[in-house]
Amino acid sequence: MMKSNVYAGNEDEIFLYVGEKYVIEQQEGVLATYTSENEEIAAMEEQVITGKSSGETYIVVNNNGVEKRLHIFVGDYKLCTGQEELMEFDLSSVMNAWNSSIRSSDTSVVSAVKQGHDKNEVSFLFNAVSTGMANITISSGSTVLESFAVVVQNHPLAYFERIEPTCSQKGSIAHYECLFCSKCFSDADGQECLDDISIDESEHEYAIVKMEAAACNKNGYAEYVCQNCQHEYTQLLKGGHEYETKVVKPDCVNQGYTEYTCKRCGDSFRNSYVDALGHNFKTVFYMNYNSVAKQSCAACGAVSYKMNIEGVMVNQSFYPRKWDADSSNHYVPLNEEWNVPIDLDAYGKKYITFTFPKSDVKKKRELYQGVWINTDYVYWYSY
Ligand SMILES: [Zn+2]
Ligand SMILES: [Zn+2]
Ligand SMILES: [Zn+2]
Ligand SMILES: [Zn+2]
Ligand SMILES: [Zn+2]
Incomplete structure (x- = not known):
């Protein structure tokens, strides 16, 4: 204002x-x-x-x-002090526009220099130095082509108060503005020129006026309206499951995988399966002259027994395994429900291997001892 x-x-x-x-x-x-x-x-x-x-x-x-x-x-023309003005003159009516020159009667008021020309037009840069009046003459040789007067005034300045910006309109800082050339200044004397007096728009103040929440099976939306200028927009609220992932690492016997569970509805699935790692068995010891080997998994503690299927060495005597119950010979037949692989060792002996998870080791060992070998043998208690 x-x-x-x-x-x-x-x-x-x-x-x-x-x-x-x-x-x-x-x-x-x-x-x-x-x-x-x-x-x-x-x-x-x-x-x-x-x-x-x-x-x-x-x-x-x-x-x-x-x-x-x-x-x-x-x-004929008016400029403000300090103002630079490029003026073009159509000199197409004269033969030698290119040869034109300009002269100011008072360069302390207005100076003028030729900026450029083409066949028909010549441009001159006028520089208003101080208040007053000067006559400008454009000539070609001794022929005067144009003659006019330029007056130079101080900027007629008006004071403008600061205008606060709104969300829809820029504001402006307090300043002085020339009513003639529109230049802006910070001071009343028109000395400190301001290139930009604008203050950026303030932020919109949006409020949600309508909303539908997203769900697993559909998108939602929210309608926002600025409380000041009514500018509005709609935001899409993306629907679909919101899965949280849980990575389950593989262990010796179980696959690893990534499990996805929807936070909203609990929908769940697994993918990115990784093979079980397999046990990392280390032989703990051999017994009975290598006819029995005990192995233990370094990773999970599972225990594996590898036994000569033909029999077992006890006190330097080989006791062949019998397939019938015979406690006097220290052997009873293997329960045929055992489904265990039979391997050949380097000497062609048949071995069976069976493995218990760590949690079952104690129980199975007792079963193993009770079923396979007469518990009188002190060797079986030594470990
Ligand atoms: Zn005077
Ligand atoms: Zn001005
Ligand atoms: Zn607004
Ligand atoms: Zn869901
Ligand atoms: Zn293991």
Whole structure:
């Protein structure tokens, strides 16, 4: 919002371009009369001055017999101090536009340099140095192609208060702005130029006005509306199962896998199976002259017995295994329900191997001892 006009410089000098109107502000209760000394240059009507043609003149202000003179400068063009302006001139009507040159009658007011040209057009860069008036002449050799007056004014600055941004509109910082060339400044003298006075829009303040939750079998959505500007958008809430994964590592006998369980509905499945690792058996000891070997898994503690299926050495005597119950010979037949592989060892002896999980070791060993070997033999208690 414009607060007040702050005109820099000497207010008794007024710079106008041809056709521009300037309203003299009059204090309330003051009844002054205004007279132009040259109506051809500056016409006066009521309190309105109109630039008519380039030149200088005075407006005489008569306030109850007290006279004051306003110095009026009228130019064909008007610039603000510090302003740079590139102007193009169509010189297609003359043969030698390329050969044109420019001259300012007062370079302390306006300087001008040729920037470039093509066949028909020439561009000149004008630089407004200080307030005043200068005549510009564009010539080619001794022929004058164009002649005009440029007036230079101080920026007529207006103060603008800070405007807070909203979510739909940028704001602006407090600043002074030239009512003629629109340049912005931080100071009332128009010295510190501001390139950007804008303040970015503030964030929208969204609230959810409608919502449908997502589920395992459908998408949901949420409708947001800004409480300030009504800007709205809809957010898709992606449905589908929300699986949590659990990786189960393989062990000696069980496969590993990844288990997926939906947080919402409990739906579950497994994939990425990994083979069981197999036992890592180490021989604990041999007994009975290698006719029995005990092995233990380094990883899980499972115990495996590897036995000569033909019989067993006890006290340096070989006792062949009998298939009938015969406690006097220390052997009873293997329960035919045992489904165990039969291997040949390096000497061609048949071996059977059977393995118990660690948790069953004690129980099975007793079973094993009770079933297979007469428990009188001290060897079986030695481990
Ligand atoms: Zn003057
Ligand atoms: Zn300006
Ligand atoms: Zn908004
Ligand atoms: Zn689910
Ligand atoms: Zn194992």
